[in-house]
Amino acid sequence: MREPQDQTASREAVWSALGTVLDPELDEPLTDLGFVAECRVVGGHAVVRLRLPTYFCAPNFAFLMVADAYDAVSALPGVTSVDVRLVDHFAADVINNGVARRAGFVASFSGEAVQELDSLRADFLRRAVLAGTDRVCRGLDRSSLPGLTLGDVPPGPAVERLRARRRELGLPCADSSPLLIDPLSGEPVRDPRRHLAFARVTRVSQEANSGVCRGMLAARYSEETT
Numbered sequence: 001m002r003e004p005q006d007q008t009a010s011r012e013a014v015w016s017a018l019g020t021v022l023d024p025e026l027d028e029p030l031t032d033l034g035f036v037a038e039c040r041v042v043g044g045h046a047v048v049r050l051r052l053p054t055y056f057c058a059p060n061f062a063f064l065m066v067a068d069a070y071d072a073v074s075a076l077p078g079v080t081s082v083d084v085r086l087v088d089h090f091a092a093d094v095i096n097n098g099v100a101r102r103a104g105f106v107a108s109f110s111g112e113a114v115q116e117l118d119s120l121r122a123d124f125l126r127r128a129v130l131a132g133t134d135r136v137c138r139g140l141d142r143s144s145l146p147g148l149t150l151g152d153v154p155p156g157p158a159v160e161r162l163r164a165r166r167r168e169l170g171l172p173c174a175d176s177s178p179l180l181i182d183p184l185s186g187e188p189v190r191d192p193r194r195h196l197a198f199a200r201v202t203r204v205s206q207e208a209n210s211g212v213c214r215g216m217l218a219a220r221y222s223e224e225t226t
Contacts, residue, residue: 010041010078017072018048024064024121026210027128027165033210034217035065037087044080046073049087053216059091063108064117066099088220125169126183131203132162133180137196146192151175 018039019031030036030050038049048069052062070084085096091109098108106113135158137145150173153159166173171186178188180195189195 010044010046010076011039013076014041014046014048014073014079015039017076018069021065021068021072023213024061024124025206026213027124027131027206028210030065030069033214041079044078046076046079046082046084048073048082048084050085051087051217051221052089053213053220055088055090057089059089059095059109060105060113060117060120062086062089062091063095063098063105064121066095070099122169125165127202127206128165129162129169129171129183130199131206132158132165134196134199134203136162136179137199142196145180145196146189148179149175150177150179153179 015031015036018036019029021030022028023030023033023035026033035050035052036048037051038047040047050066050069066084066086070082073079073084074082084099086092089095094108098104101108105117106115136153140148140153150159150163163173166177166181166183169183169186171181171183172178180189180192181187182189182195
């Protein structure tokens with residue numbers, strides 16, 4: 001994607017805010033995934049266009065991303081109005097209208113959706129905690145892992161990412177917190193070997209899905225100049 005040449009501070013702020021919005025399944029920023037097709041600011045009015053790898057990407061995932069992007073951009077100082085829309089998606093009109101009205105998922109998909117997306121978001125955060133645990137533990141002495149705390153782990157992006165996901169779930173994330181915890185209960189795990197095996201599978205699956213999505217997005221918009 002070619003970014004506009006007239007980059008201003010306010011436009012950069014919007015882009016940065018979008019960088020905090022994650023694909024809930026892949027646990028990666030929309031900006032890194034190439035899901036932001038357009039980002040511009042005119043006189044305090046922010047315009048954002050989002051795109052996804054396929055026309056039929058799950059509408060609940062799409063709704064979360066559009067809603068989160070709207071919230072992130074709306075919260076910026078100096079942004080007076082926001083126009084965030086999903087494009088090239090079968091449910092784009094429903095999602096865009098629902099997010100703009102702040103209607104929620106159930107009201108937006110009236111007669112089709114039966115519950116809001118809080119539980120779905122929490123489920124993906126738990127998967128992110130598992131995948132993040134594997135990233136942090138790779139390269140460490142496996143025999144020492146059951147007794148380690150977050151403060152024992154060498155600092156770096158992986159451990160900070162893990163702390164952030166645990167914080168979002170309300171799980172222990174202080175230096176004294178156990179490294180290996182059950183992402184559902186927040187309690188130390190009873191079977192570290194099984195937990196680490198599950199964490200590894202979760203991380204591999206997440207990264208494989210990310211690769212597939214990137215490839216499909218590139219193929220779908222292959223005519224664009226990057």
